[in-house]
Amino acid sequence: MRISLLGLLAGTAALAVAASTAQAADLPSRRSPAPIYNAMPAFTWTGFYVGANAGYGWSTGTSRYYDPAFGYVGSNSNGGFVGGGQIGYNYQLGMFVIGAETDIQYAAVGNKGASYGTTYYRGNSDGYYGTIRARLGVAFDRALVFGTGGYAYGDVGGNNAYDTVLGYHRGNNTNGGWTLGGGVEYAVTDNITAKVEGSYVNLDTRSNYVIDTSRVTRRDSEFGVVRAGVNYKFN
Template sequence: MKLVTLTAAGALFAGAAYAGGIAPAPVEPVPMAPAPIVMPSQDWTGGYAGASLGWGGVNLDGDDDALDAILDDDDDTDDDDDGIFDVDGDGVVGGAFAGYQYDFGQFVLGAELDLNAANLDFDDDDFSDFLDDSDEDEEGVSIDQIHRLKMRAGYDAGNTLIYGVAGAAYAEADAFGETLSDTGYVVGAGVDYKVTDNVVVGGEVLYHKFDDFDDTGVDADVTTVQARVAYQF
């Protein structure tokens, strides 16, 4: 009887020791999957307005008859130097612009109006071979204004918008004291970058063509390169 009692007591003691003295096996932590990287997206829909500043180059070509038309005198140009003139000028161009565009996802379509003052002029002797002595005191030739109404179509690359433009252009010039103006077309390309949700910086290169400027027989080609900053509403 004593043997049975001692055996039972020993078994009970061993069970109690086992239950309290052995720690449970540690549980391995479950690795967490990394959070997916979400690329920031931008919506280019909305109105905007800003300012631009840059450089412009202009090419004029015509003949003596064109200069006679500008000077309004059939005998003003030097008859000893009949021929074709082809001259280049350049200068500063800058102004303000405003527009509206709609973002269809990856395709952006919009319209923009910009108004620019310019100082695209020529060297004093560019036309000297085609003028007689009485015209040497006349003022030279310069393009003073360039305005544009453009359609814009571009690719939405997130913070960057790459676009092309096409539309109508208007230019006003001062030629030998006469004010001339004409309309033509403009094509080009540009890029905008969103610094913040509302502030946009960019650049634009545009080519303008004016045939028979103000019915003078002079053809004008103008290329402008302008930096831009805008606020999108």
């Protein structure tokens, strides 16, 4: 009888545990739901942009006076403020970024001129230039290292010749040429980028004033530029 009683108690306990477990399974869970993570979108350089820049330019060309007895004589280069605006488009393919950019700049880099006896040659230092360039770069997330090159045009001054008797001859005009450069750009936010770049611009060489059959001036419209800029990138 004792054994039967123990068996009955054990069976009753087992049924109670099973019922309790089944009832607990029907109750809502008290555990918090698993958190949902939204992955941040990767930054891309693709898109149109517009911006402004400012920096310093210096003439690497010459204003020289030619005499057959002495050759080219005299040289005086100039440097000054450069600033303007740019607009362009980038397209990113993996780590590589290709694009195109055009800009227009004020440039105080004209040659001041050269003197020879009572005759001297000078031009104002104020001028402008613009470029239409391709860009190719490598992106490291928000940092972009790029090279650039293409067509350049402009009038940077230093192309007037002056004779004390005849006055100014052959005024400034626009020339075409080429440019090469490179730089680094960084995306401060998804829409704002900042850059530093350097470039070399060559607007061709020309002889522009003959006093007589023995003398002529020569101007080299070549200059270097270092500038910083900021762009607004449209998504």
